[in-house]
Amino acid sequence: MSKKSDKSEDKQDTMEKIVSLAKRRGFIFQSSEIYGGINSCYDYGPLGIELKNNLKKAWWKEMVQLRDDVAGLDSSILMHPKIWEASGHLEGFTDPLVDCKKCKKRFRADHLLESKGIKPDFRQADFKKHKIKCPECDGELTEIRDFNLMFKTFMGALENKASEIYLRPETAQGIYVNFENVRMSANKKMPFGIAQIGKAFRNEITPGNFTFRTREFEQMEMQYFVHPAEAEKWFEYWQQQRFEWYQKMGLNKAKLKLRRHKNNELAHYAKAAVDIEYDFPFADKELEGIHNRGDFDLKRHEEFSGHDLKILDEDSKEKYLPYIIETSGGIDRSVLAFIVDAYTEMEARSGDKDAKHETETVLKLHKDLAPIKIAILPLSKKEKLEELSMSVYGQLKENYMCAYDTTQTIGKRYRRQDEIGTPYCVTIDFDSLEDKKVTVRDRDSMKQDRVNIKELRDYFREKFGY
C-alpha cells in the first residue's frame, strides 16, 4: 500500500472515531434515529448543544459585544417571497440534474462530468458528445434541468401559487431588508455591520460528510455596509479578522488557509470572494466565506421593494448605495472542525493503573468552547466527602457548567472528562476535610494545584476571565 492510501485510511478512521465519540458521549446524534434516521439532519446532544452555544457566544462577543460598529439582529426564517426574487435565489439557486431514462435514478450533472475528468461547465456541456451514460445501469440520461434548492411551503389555508413561501436558504437577506430599520433604531453611522445567527435550509441533492453539509444548518453571518470606495479595504480587513478568530479559538493554524476564488468561481452577486478553509479528514473545506458583494443586494432590494436604501453622506452631500462585505460562517461545520482539531490520541497518562497501556483520547478544546468547564470528583462516596463535594459543586455551578461524578476509579473519571474536553477537574479527598483544600487538575498540562476552597471562585475567575 502506498503512503498516500495509508494516510487516507487513517483519515477515514479518524472520522469514524469522531462520529462514534460524538454519539456515545452525547455531542451529535443522527436525527430521528429510532425511525431509521432522516438523511442529513442531526441533533445536538447534551454536550453538543453546550459546545455549539459556546461557539455562538464567542462569535457574538467578538462580532457584536466588543464592537461599536456592529449591531445584532434575528430575522425570521419565513419571509416575503419577493425577497427571493430580488436576491436571485428563485431564478438562480439551482443544481443541474439529470435522470436516467432506464433506471430512473437521479444525478448531479456537474458531479457526473467531474467524475469523468471534465470541467463541470455543465450549462454548455453536451452529455451526448462526451458519451456520458448512467453510472448505475449505463442507461441514457435526460437533458440537464435546473433544480431549485429552496424548500417551498405554503402559508395560509390554500395551497396555491399565491401562498407559496420558502425556508430561507441563507440568513443574509433578512439583514439586507432590515438595513434601514437597524440603522435608524441603533443610530449607526457608516460604515457599520449587522450580525445574525440563525438556521437556513437547502434541499441539497448530495449532502454528506457528517455535519459538514446538511440540509438544515445554522449560519453566523455579518454584513458590513461601506462606502464603495472603501470596499476593498474592508474586504481585506474582514479576511484577517475572521482568519485570526478561528486561530484564537484554538484551531491549528497549519490546518487553516485563505483561498481566493478565481473570477469564474464567483457567485452572481460577488465582486470578490475568499474562503477560510480547514483541512478536514475528508478534504480542505470551507468554514466561512468573506465576500465583496458590491451593491448587488441593496440595488436589487431597491428595485423590487420600491424603497430608497441610499445613504446621504452628511459632509460631502453625496448620496450612495453602500457596498456590502459579508462574512458568512457555518456553525455546524465549525463545531465539527473544532471537534476534529481538538481530537487527540495519546498514551494513557491519567494515573489510572489499570489503563497504563491503553490509548487515551483527549479533546483539547479551547476552554471557552468546552461543554463542561469543571468536573467535581470526590475521591470516594463516603458521606462526609460527598457533603463537602456537593457544596463545592453547588458553589461553582452558579457560574460554570459543571459535572459531578462519583462512579468508578478517579483515573477512569479523569479519562472520561479528558475525552469530552473538560479543562479542569476538582478532586476532593480525605485531606480536604482537614485542610479545606482541593486538587485542581489541568487537562492539558496535567499540572495539579492544591487550592483553598474559599479561593476556588477567584482561582477559576482567573482561568476563565469570568
Add this chain to the structure above:
Amino acid sequence: MSKKSDKSEDKQDTMEKIVSLAKRRGFIFQSSEIYGGINSCYDYGPLGIELKNNLKKAWWKEMVQLRDDVAGLDSSILMHPKIWEASGHLEGFTDPLVDCKKCKKRFRADHLLESKGIKPDFRQADFKKHKIKCPECDGELTEIRDFNLMFKTFMGALENKASEIYLRPETAQGIYVNFENVRMSANKKMPFGIAQIGKAFRNEITPGNFTFRTREFEQMEMQYFVHPAEAEKWFEYWQQQRFEWYQKMGLNKAKLKLRRHKNNELAHYAKAAVDIEYDFPFADKELEGIHNRGDFDLKRHEEFSGHDLKILDEDSKEKYLPYIIETSGGIDRSVLAFIVDAYTEMEARSGDKDAKHETETVLKLHKDLAPIKIAILPLSKKEKLEELSMSVYGQLKENYMCAYDTTQTIGKRYRRQDEIGTPYCVTIDFDSLEDKKVTVRDRDSMKQDRVNIKELRDYFREKFGY
C-alpha cells in the same frame, strides 16, 4: 363612556405604545417590512435579540446548568415524517374551516360559532341548524373540513407523497425520540428531564396580538420522565417551579395566574394540564403550559418505531414506560410579557431641565434580561474626557453588553437608557479626570454612587453576580 371601556382603551393604547417603542428602539420589527410585511412573522432588532438571548440564557441556567437531573438537547426542525403520525399531529393537529360558497372567503368554524354565542363543539355543530351564514356577504357556507396546521415541504429532488416532510409544530417530539440517546450518553438515572430551546411552526389561520401568536415561534420546553406512580407529585412540583421562575425574573405576581384545564379542554395526549397565564393588555393569555402527558408519547413512539423505550428499575426489577411531565413555554410571548410588564410611564425625573413636564418611559426589566447592562456617558465630547470614557467602556464591555453615548444632554441620554431598560449609567465628568472616580446611576432607585474606576469591575460584579 363607561369605566370598563376606558380601561380597555387604555390597554389598547398601551399595546400601541409598546409596538411603537419596539420598532423605534430596535426591539421588534415587522418581518419583510420594506416588502409590505409578511403576516405574523417578526424580526428581533439589536435590542430585541439581546433581550431574547438573555431570557434563553436565564431559562437554560435555571433548567439545565443549575440542575443535575436535566440535560440539554437541540434537535433538528426537519424530522422523519412518521414522527408526526406517531404524535397524532398528522391526524389531529387541525383547525375546522368553512368556505363561503358565494364570496369564497374562508373562516374558522369554531370562531363563527363563538361569535353567535354558541359553544364551539364544532365537530357536532350543524351550521344549518343554527342558520349560520357568511359574516361578510351572507352567503351559504360549505361543510366544515379539518385543516392541518403543519407546514409541509418536500425533501429530495421529487415533489411527491414519499418526499413530504413537515416543519415541526413543537420541539417536544424531538426530545421523545432522543429519550434513549440522551439517557445513555448523559448517564441519567430516573427521574430526569431533557430541555430544549428551538423554533416551531404552525400555519395558524388567525395569528395575532403582535408577537403573541405567530406562525414562526420559539419554544423553551422541558420534558421530565418519571415513574407513573410519581407523575402527580412531579406535575405539582413543576407547576410551582415554573410559576416562581416568572416571578423571579421580574413579572408582577398579581398579573400571573395558574389556570387548571377542565377535562373537556384537555388535548388528546394530556392527563392533566395547567397554564401559567399573564394578564396581557389584550387578555389573560398562556405563557407556558405544564402537562401530565402520561405514557401517551413514548407508547406511540414504541408502537410506530418498533423500539423498546421502557426503563428497567434496578431495585424492583420492574419494567415500565415513563410518564412525561412537560413544561412548555413560548419565548416570543414571554419576551412580550416581560416588555409589557416592565413598561412604566412616570413624571420626568432624569434631571433634564428641558423635559420637566414630559412623561418619561422606564422599562423596568430584570437586570439579567436588560439588553444593555451599562451605558457609558461622558459629560462632554472634550478629548480628555472621551479618552478616559473610552477606556472605562473598553474595560467593561469585556464582560457586559455596554452602550457608549455622547449625543445631546445628559438628561436626554438618561431617558434614552431608561426607555430601553439599561440598569446602570456611568457618567464621566471633569472631576473624574482628577479623582479617577465616576458616577453610577441606578435606573430604578435613581441613587448615584461615586465609584473609583479601579473598583468598577468589582462594583458591577457585585450587582450582576458575574
